[in-house]
Amino acid sequence: MQMAAAAQTFLFTDLVGFTALTAAQGDDRAAEVALDFYRRVRPLLSTHRAEEVKTIGDAMMLRCEDPALAVRLGLRIVGDLEAVSGFPPVRVGMHTGPAVSREGDWYGATVNVAARLCAVAGGGEVLVSDATHEAAGRVRHVALGDRRLHWLKNLTNPVPARLASERPCAMTRARPLRACLNTRIVVGEARLPDATGRTRAESMPEHRRASGWGVAPGGGPNRPREVLRRALRSIKSLAGVRPLGAGT
Numbered sequence: 001m002q003m004a005a006a007a008q009t010f011l012f013t014d015l016v017g018f019t020a021l022t023a024a025q026g027d028d029r030a031a032e033v034a035l036d037f038y039r040r041v042r043p044l045l046s047t048h049r050a051e052e053v054k055t056i057g058d059a060m061m062l063r064c065e066d067p068a069l070a071v072r073l074g075l076r077i078v079g080d081l082e083a084v085s086g087f088p089p090v091r092v093g094m095h096t097g098p099a100v101s102r103e104g105d106w107y108g109a110t111v112n113v114a115a116r117l118c119a120v121a122g123g124g125e126v127l128v129s130d131a132t133h134e135a136a137g138r139v140r141h142v143a144l145g146d147r148r149l150h151w152l153k154n155l156t157n158p159v160p161a162r163l164a165s166e167r168p169c170a171m172t173r174a175r176p177l178r179a180c181l182n183t184r185i186v187v188g189e190a191r192l193p194d195a196t197g198r199t200r201a202e203s204m205p206e207h208r209r210a211s212g213w214g215v216a217p218g219g220g221p222n223r224p225r226e227v228l229r230r231a232l233r234s235i236k237s238l239a240g241v242r243p244l245g246a247g248t
Contacts, residue, residue: 007134009070009096010111012118013041015018015057016089033088039076040084053106059118063106064234067096067136071164074126075142079166082124089123095159096132111157116152126225130160143167155167 015021015037022030038055041062045052050064050073064070074092081090084236095117113129114238123126133144143165149158 007096007135008099008106008110009064009067009094009135010053010106010114011064011070011074011092011094012059012115013060013062013074013080013090013092014057014118016091016123018088019056022132024044030058036087037081037090039224040081044073044076044080047077048121053104061106061111061115064094065147067132068139070094070096070132071126071128071136071139072143074128074162075166078126083093091121091123092126093117093121093161094127094132096135105169112124113152113155116155117150117159120150120152121242126164127161130162133162 006180009083015033018030021033034055034057037058037237038060041060042052044050045062048064048069049066050062050070053061053063055061064072064073064141071094074094077092079088081087093114093116095110097108097113099106099108101107117127117129121172130142130147145163147160147162149160151158
């Protein structure tokens with residue numbers, strides 16, 4: 001009795017517009033671009049627990065042990081090659097499911113779906129099937145778009161898939177607000193020169209500046225909480241948010 005094939009995650013990636021590039025620049029140049037593509041992708045495989053199955057013209061077939069790492073690998077491939085000036089756009093499609101291995105290659109419907117998803121992806125896109133999404137679970141710093149059905153060539157039923165993209169971490173999203181708070185406080189101090197012509201921030205003793213104390217517009221001491229409160233009130237005012245207790 002033959003055992004059921006274990007689930008595998010397959011990625012296909014290729015160059016968008018490769019046929020046009022070949023027609024415009026010739027076979028030799030097209031071959032150089034394809035080989036350069038392979039050379040840039042291969043160093044990424046080991047860190048994502050992936051292996052190269054084969055190359056087909058301008059396309060690569062990859063197998064990944066971990067679906068979550070497969071999603072990260074797809075984004076890394078697209079991101080790294082987008083940074084190469086003049087390089088053709090790259091796309092990735094992936095799918096997870098059973099497949100069988102024979103003589104160094106892999107076969108099955110899962111492989112076919114992964115290849116078809118790559119074919120319908122746009123340049124710079126990473127198209128992740130719902131099967132891969134469910135197997136990977138939530139992947140940190142990765143956002144998945146709306147679920148869409150794709151009618152793929154020679155397949156009877158549509159395949160649900162989502163576009164993957166990198167999502168900035170919370171600290172990155174917080175930087176603009178933190179920078180705004182710092183700017184508001186510094187600007188407020190810079191507009192309050194003392195009798196010597198220096199700003200109150202400049203004339204403040206070093207130990208008070210280092211401790212986070214500020215100077216109130218009236219000249220008195222201002223604790224960090226009060227400085228933050230004033231900065232937040234200014235930001236709300238700029239955004240059109242009425243402070244609590246304000247008149248109508």
